[in-house]
Amino acid sequence: MVWFSYHGGHSGEFCDHASSSLQQVVQAAIDEGFTHYGLSEHCPRYREQDLYPGEERLGIEGLIRAFEGYVIRAFALREEYARHIELLVGFETEKLPPENWLEAMLSLKSAHPFDYVVGSVHDINGRWVDYSPQETSRLAEDLGGTEALQLAYFRSVTDMVEQLRPDIVAHLDLVRKFEPPGFSFSDRVAKEIERLLDAIQAYGGVIDVNCAAFRNGYGPVYPLPQILSRARQMGIPATFGDDSHGVDTVGVGLEQSRQAICAAGYSQISYLTRDHGWQSADIAEVRPRRSV
Ligand SMILES: [Zn+2]
Ligand SMILES: [Zn+2]
Incomplete structure (x- = not known):
């Protein structure tokens, strides 16, 4: 029996908008039955303008130091807890700074022996799409409307995917975070999503079925059923992401991700191992050991 998540493990020790120490997060993952x-x-x-709200007091130097601290601690915990859980150490990208994000991400990736990279886009030209409904609607207005915002977002994710080829592509449709219940993408946007899925399929990427949207009251898990079904038809593997930001969110909502993956018609789900790369498990079989 396996139970897993690859996008998350943020901790208050190294992330200003998370809580708990990294060790507590790891302990919570063990307690939740993660393998x-x-x-x-x-x-x-x-860049100063790319700090998340609240990070101003840390500044660029503080963020770099915190990340280096994270790397040291995460690799140490991976060894320390190896008998209890297989930890994989990676990082979540940004498409920032807009002009040389690729160089920045590749140099970060090569600086340490990471197990994997989660490819995420949270901005368009340095403006956040997921911070607040007000900012996102101002951004949409400046770009020519909601559809234009969505087209720009998916084009940007496609570009990230083609250039960076991350192991896991995160919260594919983050751009719909603040859309009302029942929202679905227009045909025009769906075509752009199709191009994104083609790009993921082309290099063998895996998509993150991320329960943060559901857990935080922003509709179903990412991505919406229409996208997940299409990904399944195209043979793109899916995996779990709890997007945890402290002990309180470790594993919380993943059952929704599991149901979404089943509903999209997947029979297998992929999980990453340190020794044997991607493996797959029967979707009906994965769940925490404790709840069996
Ligand atoms: Zn975060
Ligand atoms: Zn993210």
């Missing part, structure tokens, strides 16, 4: 758990702290940002 494999990925730690993917946010990468540092390299």
